[in-house]
Each structure stands twice: as structure tokens, then as C-alpha cells.
Amino acid sequence: MDFIPVNEPLLNGNEKKYLCECIDTGWISSEGPFVRQFEEKMSASVNRKYGIAVSNGTAALEVAMQALEIKEGDEVIMPTFTIISCAMAVTKLGAVPVLIDSDADTWNIDVNKIEEKITPKTKAIMIVHLYGLPVEVDEILALAKKYHLKVIEDAAEMHGQTYRGKPCGSFGDISTFSFYPNKHVTTGEGGMVVTDDEALAERCQMLRNLCFRKDVRYVHDEISDNYRFTNLQAAVGLAQLERLEEFVAKKREMGRFYTENLSDIKGIRLPVPKTEYADNIYWVYGIVLDKKGKLSNREAVKLLAAEGIGARTFFWCMHEQPVYQKQGMFAGQSFETAEYLARKGFYIPSGLALTKEQMEAVVERLRSVLTKC
Secondary structure, eight states, X not given: OOOBOSOOOOOOXXXXXXXXXXXXXXXXXXXXXXXXXXXXXXXHHTTOSEEEEESSHHHHHHHHHHHTTOOTTOEEEEESSSOHHHHHHHHTTTOEEEEEOBOTTTOSBOGGGTGGGOOXXXXXXXXXXXXXXXXXXHHHHHHHHHHTOEEEEEOTTOTTOEETTEETTOSSSEEEEEOOTTSSSOOSSOEEEEESXXXXXXXXXXXXXXXXXXXXXXXXXXXXXXXXXXXXHHHHHHHHHTTHHXXXXXXXXXXXXXHHHHTTOTTEEOOOOBOSSOBOOOSSEEEEEOTTSSOOHHHHHHHHXXXXXXXXXXXXXXXXXXXXXXXXXXXXXXXXXHHHHHHXXXXXXXXXXXXXXXXXXXXXXXXXXXXXX
């Protein structure tokens, strides 16, 4: 069998049809009609009033943070165990990420450790749902209300997931999505900001487009970047969104298959199938090696690659990022659970195009690798 990639998107719906429409009509830029359709349908799918499509998930976070008027010296509470885009959106504004350790079961931020980090400089809490299970949102919203804090929700990995029956992406002041190829809804690259606040939405629309003034074009009162999203991307996204329910069902089926066929292997921890507030959506199927075992996640990924299986390590902690250490940030900080996940966690092929035969091969070769170590 050929090499099995860690992710391969499924693009056999209306993607080609809608792309051809873009080409036939000449609408390929950010001015095309598919952009507005995609914004409206994506935001409606998570019960939000407004959607602002942008060039990628990182851009969505940056636009959201600027729209919330986070400024230099402000503190934003967030998990240390996440992708660097989350921290970049804070540090680019001169604000300070205040890091929190992870929950050992869900791999998300440990909500029980947030309140002790709140200070007079705290302006916002960033919710980041990771890998398949959502954060305990109610606890964070209660803290935000108590201390008058803004809440930004990064739902990049949570297309189709719910928390206590409500869609991820519907919580807090503003939420963001990514449409990278490994997401349940992909546009190749792309992202979106969603909100219920009309003023925030208008500000996001301005920020994504170089901060053009409404009354006079080419006159700018602020500096922003070009974060625009094309009609071509929106065409693909619209076709993907049409099948989101189907994609979520397939992901959960994949998760059940892996769990049933890997649960007897010693020395590994598998994803929690569900919590009291959500069933796992298995954005990717993560595996955590035993803390006392000699094998690291990087070594496991190399061994699997040699067997023709694509795998990828978990995120690296923000407090251990060389770029921030060089700046003297997070000196002396340590987060035991997050560091463990970063060193021992990895995920195996989980893309929507993965076949049953490929999953069987993944299980067989993974067993072979782990039993030899």
C-alpha cells in the first residue's frame, strides 16, 4: 500500500461546479458573490449574526484581537498548549499572553487554574478548543462576566462540534475559524471571524481590508493588513459546508474504529470519547505515549513514517517557543501537563478521504511500531 498521509481532504461534492462558475463569470476576487453566501451560511451554522471571511485562521485571530481593542500591556489569558497563531495575535499588539496549563483528559485549558491568573491588567480570555473536545465554556463565561473580561473563542478545529448542544463558535464576544485543508470545512487556506455584535463586525470588515475608510477610498486612519478572502475560496467552502453533517459523522466513525482497534495496546492513552458536555468530534485522532516510556512523539512519528504512515506531533508549548524565549518571555515558567502532551502526543492519519483499508493498515503498522519499542 502507498504512503498514507496524515490528512487528505474530501473534495468530491460541488467544489468543481462552483469553481467553474467563478471562472465562467470572471468573479475570482474578494468581490465575488460566493464570499457573502459563504459568510452568511457559515455564521448561521453556528448561530452567529455576522461572518467576516479572511485569508486564513491566523488572520482571523489577529483581526478579532484588534477588533476587541486589545492594546500594549494588556493581558490575555490563554493556554500554553496551542498553536503559535494564538499567542502571535496577542504579542503582535504588544499585549501579554498569560499562560495556563492543560487538562490531562481533554487536553484543553485547565479552567480551574484561570481565576488565579486574573489581574487588573487582564482584558480577555482566549478559549481554544483542541483536537476534538471543547473547553468547559460555562466556567470561562462566568469568570468573564465576574471580572468584566472579553472572550475570544478559537473554534478552528471545531466545525460541527457542540458544547451542551450549542455550536462551538457561538460563545463569547467573538469567535474564529480556520479553513486549512485538515479542517472539516476547507478552502485550502482561509478563515472567518463570527460575532453577534454589529459594531465588532463592521470593525472586522474594515480591518480585513487595509482599514479603508467608508467615506473616502485610499484614505486610512489606522494601519491593518490585507486579509481578504477570494470568491474561489468561498466557492470551495460553500460546497464543503453543504456536507458538514456528513463529515462530522464520518469523523466520529473513524474515531470509534481507531478506539476499538487500539484500546488494548499498552503504554498509550487514547482520546476521551466524551465528556458530560460533548461527544468527541475527533478532528484528528490523537495518541499520548506513556510518560515513563522512553519513546518520544518525534521518534514515534519517524518510525511510523518509515512504515509508510503519516503522523504529526502535538503542538509545542508557548512558554517553550524559542522565539519567545529569545525575547525573555515566560522565563522560569513550567506547565507539567502541557509539557507532557507536547513531548508525548501525536496524531495518526485522520483526513476525511481516509478509507477503511487505509485505517486498517494504520492500525496494523502502529501496533508493529509500538510493540517493538
